[in-house]
Amino acid sequence: AGIRNGYRFFQGGKFNDSRAVFQDVLAKIPFVVTTGRQQESEVKEMVVICREYITAIRIKGAMSEAASDPVRATELSAYFTHCNLQPVHLLLALRSAMGTAFKHKNYIVAASFARRLLELPDMSSERNADLRNKAMKVRQKSEQMARNEHELNYDETRTFKIDCEKFVPIYAGEPSEVCPYSGSSYSDPAMKGKICATTGFTTVGTQTLGLVTGS
Secondary structure, eight states: OHHHHHHHHHHTTOHHHHHHHHHHHHHHGGGOOBSSHHHHHHHHHHHHHHHHHHHHHHHHHHHHHTTTOHHHHHHHHHHHTTSOOOHHHHHHHHHHHHHHHHHTTBHHHHHHHHHHHHHSGGGGSGGGHHHHHHHHHHHHHHHHHOOBSSOOSOOTTSOEEEBTTTOOEEETTSOOEEOTTTOOEESOGGGTTSBOTTTSSSBTTOOOOOOOOBO
């Protein structure tokens, strides 16, 4: 029920309420005792869902603060689309990122967001017809322009995790400190021993077994 409530608040744009729900779920999960591998997998998946949505909501807040900075606004909107969200929520993220990138004349990434948007199954439905047409126009115009106005700290062709403190990419192979419970990553070695920004109660970089839910 908690996860569903978090989704509902997210869909309705009540991001503070959504974050509070997901953080509450994270706080309660360590007290859950599972009775089999399937339940254990489901609980661990819930941790991942909470981490991804809390990170997305925190990035959303940073996007509002960076609205006047075209480089940072474009970068944050790009990272937002790499949080593992439900398809209906990813659609919202890609729509926002496409609009932000296009507005700031970062046409290469705008075209990429438009293509990803058009690949979503939901885009074939009649209710998204206007958005589909807009995405097609943005893709066509952006592919014609084929340049970015700004140099961005974003490479969609490389695998990366999102730094949960600085909101920058941590590309595969780069060192990072990790929260043993939430799996949140941090590029700054100084984060070791600090409280995880995702959970608010676990310590980053501690060597533990992580989440153990079996009886």
